[in-house]
Amino acid sequence: MCWYLLTPINRFTFMFDRITNFIRNFFEIIFGDLRKFFSPKERDPIVIVEPDPEDLEPQDGGDIPKDTTVTVNTNLEEVVVMPEEEEELPPPEIPPTSTPKPEPSFEPEPTPEIKPVPKPEPEVSTPRHRFLWCLDNGHGKLTAGKRSPKLKDGDRFFEYQFNRIIVKGIIKELKKHGIKYYNVVPEVSVDNFLKGRVLRANNVPSSIPKIFLSIHANAGPGTWTNAKGLETWYFHGSRTGRKLAVVFQQQLVNALGWTNRGIKSQSTKQFYVLKRTNMPAVLTENGFYNNRKEVYSLLDKDIQNKIIKAHVDAILFFEKHGI
Numbered sequence: 001m002c003w004y005l006l007t008p009i010n011r012f013t014f015m016f017d018r019i020t021n022f023i024r025n026f027f028e029i030i031f032g033d034l035r036k037f038f039s040p041k042e043r044d045p046i047v048i049v050e051p052d053p054e055d056l057e058p059q060d061g062g063d064i065p066k067d068t069t070v071t072v073n074t075n076l077e078e079v080v081v082m083p084e085e086e087e088e089l090p091p092p093e094i095p096p097t098s099t100p101k102p103e104p105s106f107e108p109e110p111t112p113e114i115k116p117v118p119k120p121e122p123e124v125s126t127p128r129h130r131f132l133w134c135l136d137n138g139h140g141k142l143t144a145g146k147r148s149p150k151l152k153d154g155d156r157f158f159e160y161q162f163n164r165i166i167v168k169g170i171i172k173e174l175k176k177h178g179i180k181y182y183n184v185v186p187e188v189s190v191d192n193f194l195k196g197r198v199l200r201a202n203n204v205p206s207s208i209p210k211i212f213l214s215i216h217a218n219a220g221p222g223t224w225t226n227a228k229g230l231e232t233w234y235f236h237g238s239r240t241g242r243k244l245a246v247v248f249q250q251q252l253v254n255a256l257g258w259t260n261r262g263i264k265s266q267s268t269k270q271f272y273v274l275k276r277t278n279m280p281a282v283l284t285e286n287g288f289y290n291n292r293k294e295v296y297s298l299l300d301k302d303i304q305n306k307i308i309k310a311h312v313d314a315i316l317f318f319e320k321h322g323i
Ligand SMILES: [Zn+2]
Pocket: 059, 060, 061, 062, 138, 139, 146, 159, 215, 216, 217
């Protein structure tokens, strides 16, 4: 290149490129490839799901678009179950008392011992478990949103944490009762893993029927909301799903005494997990984490235990009576 042929501007550009190249080369000689310094660090393995149009389907109550028609029923009618026949036990056999002695005695008569009659085993033993409960904890640590605004202490409520506390508590109780369960997503570092949740539940082998139970906490529009209370969702038009929803909602309302927002379903924009699981499914929304008051209840251990117990009681109901 002939220096004298360049215009003053081009001379400046030429000199600037030379200088920046010199600086870059200088640092690369010392530190190596600079790009390595700015590449993201390797993290724990993360389950990444490619965005899919199906993922636009709402995950839970917090994702419902405003124009969606929702079917709500707050009158939780009794679920009719066939009463189980009570076994009639034979009256306990009392050994005959000994005949009174002819002579009065100072020794008190020994009280006849009544031995309890062992309860006979029913001829057809009821199964110890009827269903495989696929327990879904809703979201992962990497799911955007799904957290409260900053709380008084500067911390936030994270829905994935709450959902996992409830599922963990339910599992602990189901183990005691010998009821079958499947923890759909034991991992924490997951993003919108909706497809994975559904596939896992649909594909888990089971010799008994499966039921999908998804646990969530709710969020209303805006930063903070006045919305509060409990609601339970089922797949629109599913009689079995509706039956599940009635019992879960009833147990939750009874246990917590919170606002009954009813059982809900919507014909369009149904929740992904309710729509795509190939088994009866139900989704509970346990209070609003962006309600200034309710969020603190959701962080309370005693309340969490009540929510756990309500779910377990509903499960025990269906284990006892069937669906
Ligand atoms: Zn949720």
